[in-house]
Amino acid sequence: MTTLPLPTVADVEAAAKRLAGHAVRTPLLEVSAVNARLGFRLLLKPEALQHTGSFKFRGAYNKLAMIDPADRARGVVAFSSGNHAQGVAAAAQRLGMPATIVMPADAPAIKLANTKSYGARVVTYDRWRESREEIARAIAAEQGATLVPPFDDPAIIAGQGTVGLEIAEDLAQLGLVADAVIAPTSGAGLITGIALAIKSRSPGTRVYAAEPAGYDDLARSLASDAITANAPGAVSLCDALMAPQPGVLTFAIARETLAGSLVVTDDEVQAAMRTAFLDYKVVGEPGGAAALAAVLTGKLPGPLKTVVAVLSGGNVDPQTFIDALA
Amino acid sequence: MTTLPLPTVADVEAAAKRLAGHAVRTPLLEVSAVNARLGFRLLLKPEALQHTGSFKFRGAYNKLAMIDPADRARGVVAFSSGNHAQGVAAAAQRLGMPATIVMPADAPAIKLANTKSYGARVVTYDRWRESREEIARAIAAEQGATLVPPFDDPAIIAGQGTVGLEIAEDLAQLGLVADAVIAPTSGAGLITGIALAIKSRSPGTRVYAAEPAGYDDLARSLASDAITANAPGAVSLCDALMAPQPGVLTFAIARETLAGSLVVTDDEVQAAMRTAFLDYKVVGEPGGAAALAAVLTGKLPGPLKTVVAVLSGGNVDPQTFIDALA
Numbered sequence: 001m002t003t004l005p006l007p008t009v010a011d012v013e014a015a016a017k018r019l020a021g022h023a024v025r026t027p028l029l030e031v032s033a034v035n036a037r038l039g040f041r042l043l044l045k046p047e048a049l050q051h052t053g054s055f056k057f058r059g060a061y062n063k064l065a066m067i068d069p070a071d072r073a074r075g076v077v078a079f080s081s082g083n084h085a086q087g088v089a090a091a092a093q094r095l096g097m098p099a100t101i102v103m104p105a106d107a108p109a110i111k112l113a114n115t116k117s118y119g120a121r122v123v124t125y126d127r128w129r130e131s132r133e134e135i136a137r138a139i140a141a142e143q144g145a146t147l148v149p150p151f152d153d154p155a156i157i158a159g160q161g162t163v164g165l166e167i168a169e170d171l172a173q174l175g176l177v178a179d180a181v182i183a184p185t186s187g188a189g190l191i192t193g194i195a196l197a198i199k200s201r202s203p204g205t206r207v208y209a210a211e212p213a214g215y216d217d218l219a220r221s222l223a224s225d226a227i228t229a230n231a232p233g234a235v236s237l238c239d240a241l242m243a244p245q246p247g248v249l250t251f252a253i254a255r256e257t258l259a260g261s262l263v264v265t266d267d268e269v270q271a272a273m274r275t276a277f278l279d280y281k282v283v284g285e286p287g288g289a290a291a292l293a294a295v296l297t298g299k300l301p302g303p304l305k306t307v308v309a310v311l312s313g314g315n316v317d318p319q320t321f322i323d324a325l326a
Numbered sequence: 327m328t329t330l331p332l333p334t335v336a337d338v339e340a341a342a343k344r345l346a347g348h349a350v351r352t353p354l355l356e357v358s359a360v361n362a363r364l365g366f367r368l369l370l371k372p373e374a375l376q377h378t379g380s381f382k383f384r385g386a387y388n389k390l391a392m393i394d395p396a397d398r399a400r401g402v403v404a405f406s407s408g409n410h411a412q413g414v415a416a417a418a419q420r421l422g423m424p425a426t427i428v429m430p431a432d433a434p435a436i437k438l439a440n441t442k443s444y445g446a447r448v449v450t451y452d453r454w455r456e457s458r459e460e461i462a463r464a465i466a467a468e469q470g471a472t473l474v475p476p477f478d479d480p481a482i483i484a485g486q487g488t489v490g491l492e493i494a495e496d497l498a499q500l501g502l503v504a505d506a507v508i509a510p511t512s513g514a515g516l517i518t519g520i521a522l523a524i525k526s527r528s529p530g531t532r533v534y535a536a537e538p539a540g541y542d543d544l545a546r547s548l549a550s551d552a553i554t555a556n557a558p559g560a561v562s563l564c565d566a567l568m569a570p571q572p573g574v575l576t577f578a579i580a581r582e583t584l585a586g587s588l589v590v591t592d593d594e595v596q597a598a599m600r601t602a603f604l605d606y607k608v609v610g611e612p613g614g615a616a617a618l619a620a621v622l623t624g625k626l627p628g629p630l631k632t633v634v635a636v637l638s639g640g641n642v643d644p645q646t647f648i649d650a651l652a
Contacts, residue, residue, distance in 0.1 A: 021500075027350050029375055032416070033443040046375070048607040049355055090358070110604065117359040174347075277647070278436065281374040281609040281640030314607030318651040321603070325644040 004252050007154040009200035012161035012193060015062040019162055022094065023058050024050050026163075028170050028308070031279040040304040041176075042295060045167055046282040048314025052114070054240070054288065055163055055190055055312050056080075056087030062159030063148055064091045072097045074144040079103070079132035082111030083240050083313050084150040089118035100145065102136045108239060108317045128233075151189030152247025161193025167308050168201035176306050178205045183310035184290040185209035185218055185261060187243040188250035190312060195257035208300065209254070209261035210291040212238040212269065217245045218254060219261035227251050237266040237320075240287030240313055259301075262294040269293045273324040276311060286320065288313035330578050333480040335526035338487035338519060341388040345488055348420065349384050350376050352489075354496050354634070357605040366630040367502075368621060371493055372608040374640025378440070380566070380614065381489055381516055381638050382406075382413030382476075388485030389474055390417045398423050400470040405429070405458035408437030409566050409639050410476040415444035426471065428462045434565060434643050454559075477515030478573025487519025493634050494527035502632050504531045509636035510616035511535035511544055511587060513569040514576035516638060521583035534626065535580070535587035536617040538564040538595065543571045544580060545587035553577050563592040563646075566613030566639055585627075588620040595619045599650040602637060612646065614639035 028043040035041050047055040064076060075098035078088040085101040092099035099120040103112060104127040115122055125135055140147040149156065164181070171178055181198050185191045188209065195207040209218050214234030221228045229245040236242060246254060264272075269286045272293035276284040284292070291309040294300065300307060354369040361367050373381040390402060401424035404414040411427040418425035425446040429438060430453040441448055449465070451458055466473040475482065490507070497504055507524050511517045514535065521533040535544050540560030547554040555571040562568060572580060590598075595612045598619035602610040610618070617635040620626065626633060 024353055024355065027353060027375065029350065030377075032419070033440065036443070046607075049353065049372070051356075051358075053607050093358070114359065117362070274644075277609055277644070281372075281379050283603055283607040283609065318600075318603070322648050322651060325648060 004249055005154050006249055006252055007158045007196065009196045011154060011158035012165055012197050015158040016162045016165050018062055018065045019058055019159065022061055023162070025166060026050060028167070029280050029282070034275065034279050041306045043308045044280050044292065045163060045308060045310045046280065047163060047310055047312050048282055048284060048288055052083070052086035052090045053313055053315040054083040054087065055160055056083040057090055058162050059156035059159035059189060060084065060087035060148060061091040061094070063153065063155040064095050064097060066155050067146055071146060075099055076148050077102070077136050077140045077145045078148040078150070079136040080150055082107045083315060085115045086111065086118065086315070088148050089115050089120035092120065093118045100139055102132050102139070108315065110317055111315055114315065151187030151243070152249050154249065157189050157193045157249065159193070160190040161197045163190065163310060164194030164197030168197055177202055178306045178308050179304045180206045180208060180300050181308045182208040182210055182262070182291040182294060182300065184241060184287050184312045185211050186215070186241040186287070188218055188246045188254055192250045192253035192257065195253060199257050206259035207257060208259055210294040211261050211263050212236040212241050212287065212290060213263055213265050215241055216261065216263045219263055221246050221251055222255060222258065222261060225255060237269055238287035238290060240285060241290060262299040264290050264293040264297065268297050270324040272296055273321070277325060282311060283314040283316065283321070284311050285313045285316035330575055331480050332575055332578060333484045333522065335522045337480060337484035338491055338523050341484040342488045342491050344388055344391045345384055345485065348387055349488070351492060352376060354493070355606050360601065360605050367632045369634045370606050370618065371489060371634060371636045372606065373489060373636055373638050374608055374610060374614055378409070378412035378416045379639055379641040380409040380413065381486055382409040383416055384488050385482035385485035385515060386410065386413035386474060387417040387420070389479065389481040390421050390423060392481050393472055397472060401425055402474050403428070403462050403466045403471045404474040404476070405462040406476055408433045409641060411441045412437065412444065412641070414474050415441050415446035418446065419444045426465055428458050434641065436643055437641055440641065477513030477569070478575050480575065483515050483519045483575065483579070485519070486516040487523045489516065489636060490520030490523030494523055503528055504632045504634050505630045506532045506534055506626050507634045508534040508536055508588070508617040508620060508626065510567060510613050510638045511537050512541070512567040512613070514544055514572045514580050518576045518579035518583065520636070521579060525583050532585035533583060534585055536620040537587050537589050538562040538567050538613065538616060539589055539591050541567055542587065542589045545589055547572050547577055548581060548584065548587060551581060563595055564613035564616060566611060567616060588625040590616050590619040590623065594623050596650040598622055599647070603651060608637060609640035609642065609647070610637050611639045611642035
């Protein structure tokens with residue numbers, strides 16, 4: 001029997017100390033007209049405002065800041081559909097480390113360009129025919145660089161969990177207890193980090209994942225109590241949420257802490273992007289708006305008085321955004 | 327000789343106490359790719375994330391919270407091109423006061439609808455033929471309600487000035503001193519409130535207004551050292567910045583504290599809205615992006631190492647936003 005190196009809330013608290021002064025402390029936003037429509041208080045945590053336009057900076061910075069200074073000069077390698085790429089590139093730039101990022105050739109142009117803007121070397125691959133893991137591992141082995149996985153890593157999960165710690169702190173200051181906290185989910189690094197923090201501070205709060213249709217691997221993994229992959233080749237507007245299956249670590253945390261995973265369609269995600277624009281004045285990318293979509297379409301089980309939804313990223317091409325507004 | 331009832335930084339500090347727990351404490355956002363293009367650090371204060379989608383909530387809440395409880399039941403009246411309307415309506419709703427708002431019939435649909443969503447009664451007028459001041463004063467007299475002016479009022483200026491206090495606090499925490507702070511300007515309530523706070527905490531920081539072409543009344547008033555009105559009938563994309571001239575109080579503060587007012591075109595404002603979308607993930611309305619436009623187009627005199635720009639509002643119709651992105 002092997003013991004998994006699962007992070008705990010103490011790791012999330014340590015990550016918060018490393019990130020202090022380096023990550024944006026995003027506020028909780030509330031719009032009374034939306035609350036009135038929903039019949040409960042909805043607080044939105046806009047991680048689109050985080051450095052690099054998504055929460056991914058948190059996990060990446062925490063991971064890189066834990067690398068032994070003697071190993072930093074050999075740099076880091078990451079594979080990513082985009083937001084993790086930018087997070088690792090920006091964290092590496094801040095810490096003075098070289099970074100190589102393996103990205104799908106069909107990632108949104110803005111994500112490719114932004115990753116390069118942080119000084120990273122970008123290597124592209126064919127999403128349908130090549131293994132990004134193999135390419136990244138080969139580069140890491142060749143250069144002696146540290147591989148920074150997108151989600152299935154204790155330091156990454158702990159870093160993302162600082163989103164949950166901030167939510168818990170802000171709710172306490174407002175004198176509120178959330179009935180539910182929900183965040184967009186791909187490999188489940190964000191939602192499991194959040195769950196570690198929220199369950200530690202408020203055990204009665206239910207924590208939910210939100211996934212896009214076709215990439216509802218966590219919902220199906222929870223239902224079968226075993227890691228279950230998506231059928232290959234599914235198409236979704238949520239380019240940031242296309243991981244093939246939950247991680248070993250993230251699933252182990254998810255099955256102990258999550259109340260469920262709610263599945264949303266592309267149309268529901270576009271409507272949530274419109275609400276984020278009209279009511280919260282925040283730019284949401286499709287995947288980033290998945291949790292808001294689940295809340296707005298009434299998918300969260302009640303009773304509900306106070307809900308927190310994370311808007312996890314805002315890296316979206318203008319035309320995709322225009323399509324959602326139109 | 328009469329003495330003007332000019333607010334001081336002590337009034338701004340008192341306003342900050344009244345607003346604590348009621349206004350959103352907006353963060354400072356920074357994007358390294360933008361900094362690299364500019365050659366200095368730009369920190370963006372996104373007041374679009376404030377309740378009602380603009381800074382106007384701050385001044386309105388401060389003003390209403392200072393009304394004697396015995397007078398609150400008779401309510402408040404305001405005239406506004408939109409953002410002040412929403413600010414007063416939302417503040418009144420929070421304080422349990424009835425509100426009547428006099429708005430131009432051609433204000434953006436979203437602003438009319440949102441004002442009503444806060445429970446306010448809306449009375450419309452013809453921007454080119456009727457006097458909103460007269461209509462509002464008549465309603466106030468009839469109902470015994472308190473008139474809440476959009477900018478030329480010590481409590482309003484002090485409330486908006488909390489934007490400046492937060493900037494000063496956050497800069498101190500980052501160990502930074504700003505060379506320049508700039509905010510969009512119409513009647514100059516925001517920029518003069520900010521100037522009171524910034525000049526108190528950091529006397530060497532230069533404070534600038536940003537105005538749209540055709541509504542550059544403050545720039546011309548500062549140049550002539552006398553309140554100067556805009557020529558009537560000018561057209562601008564910046565519907566939130568169309569006040570006819572600076573206020574008596576705001577001009578008195580402006581001439582003592584401001585380093586100048588920089589004028590931007592509609593095209594420059596649209597480009598700034600695109601940058602707010604692409605880089606900062608914040609929705610900016612045209613007028614809200616005027617200060618960012620002035621910075622991005624190099625209008626701020628140097629030398630510059632650290633600059634703070636306020637993005638003052640995000641209440642924009644989808645089509646206007648789409649036009650700016652396209």
